Amino acid sequence: MNLQNIKRIAVLTSGGDAPGMNATIRAVVRACTFYKIDCFGVFRGFQGLIEGDLKQMGPRDVKYIISKGGTILKSARSKEFMTLEGRKKAYETLQKNQIDALIVIGGDGSFTGALMLSVEFNFPVIGIPGTIDNDIFGTSHTIGYDTALNTIIDVVDKIRDTATSHKRIFFVEVMGRDAGFVALNSGIGIGAEAILIPEENIGLPKLLENLKRSKASGKSSCIVIVAEGEKSGKNVYELSNYVEENLPEYDVRVSVIGHIQRGGAPSCFDRVLASRSGVAAVEALLKGEKNIMIGLQNDLIAYTPLEKAIKEHAQIDKELIRISDILAV
Incomplete structure (x- = not known):
């Protein structure tokens, strides 16, 4: 597949919801429109992908959601997707709808599933870290944190x-x-x-x-x-x-x-990060990238291989621990 000729992209949210997921969906959909790519929203995460629960989305489908918490695409845990048979059904949904690439908004568990789908079926995926825990390697901030x-x-x-x-x-x-x-x-x-x-x-x-x-x-x-x-x-x-x-x-x-x-409306920081990340994910696919996570490093968009984002662990800042001890007097 020539990634630079991508015509259809699907986007889903997976795992625990986080403020800013909607802003990310909005950015993906509108970036696709800007680059004249068809965008499909997948409902209920990987389970929805297995069941074919998706629809084409345009700019008006994501109006006013930048300020909304949660995710309009919904999220769900999927035990079925943890099996090869389940992932095969998900891949068949992508093929049936002529989807060329998948953008997954979620945490490391979601990225693990996305990477397995990619490796098993040679299908390009991009991860965007959306979790309040901020525990994903390769980014200083996750969306919602x-x-x-x-x-x-x-x-x-x-x-x-x-x-x-x-x-x-x-x-x-x-x-x-x-x-x-x-x-x-x-x-x-x-x-x-x-x-x-x-x-x-x-x-x-x-x-x-x-x-x-x-x-x-x-x-x-x-x-x-x-x-x-x-x-x-x-x-x-x-x-x-x-x-x-x-x-x-x-x-x-x-x-x-x-x-x-x-819950709640995302902060300005999360809305801007979500907007940058969504656009960056679409542009990464157009540049031929695949199996990477979009992150923020030194306030710049950065790519981290999905495998590394999953296997490595974000480290707590020891300096902040030291500062907290000093200030507790």
Whole structure:
């Protein structure tokens, strides 16, 4: 296949939704229109691709969605796509609709599926990282990450008000099952007294030491940001119970922010990143690229091989950990 003669591109969203996915879809569709390419939106991710749930989209189909959270194409987990038979059905859908390339907006799990489809059937794919976790190698920012941070900041600023009013310790759980980017950056942003992330298992005694230090310095309330994958305790409630037993003078509360972090209108940063990424994905295909991820490095669009984006791991910034320790006095 001559990639530079691509006439039809399909786009889908997969995995957990993230603010800015709609803005990315919009950019892909409008870039296709600009370059006189037919664009097809696939509904419900890889499962929709298996079932042939797609339709041609034009500029008016994506009007007003740049400010909307979620994804108009919907997203779904697909166990069937994890099988060779399922991927064969997906490929047959692409062939039936004369699709020449596929753009996948999602995280590393979505990229893994896309790469398998590409390798098994020699079909060109491009990945665009859309996840609030910011844990994808090859990009400084994933689409949705900035918005999620701003949502957490807004919520925890309000929690701080009640914490100071009642001399309470609040354990606030944020998303981050395997990575602490959201917790670390939001924790610094709200001035947390302690930040617990999977990459730095500080343990319960160290947590208690930090809180005692805060109390000794004159603080009457504390905010502890906890990534959901942090391993000092079995869960955030066990952490809370441990501190309550050892610091009985404090009133301890737990707040799990949950899926509110994934919703809402995307920030300006995420809208611009989504717009740049969508256009870059279409232009990459026109230049003959395939099996790459579109990322942001030093504020410039960069390509990373999909295989590398999947296998490598984004590293937490140790300097931010050091800064958080200094500022917690």
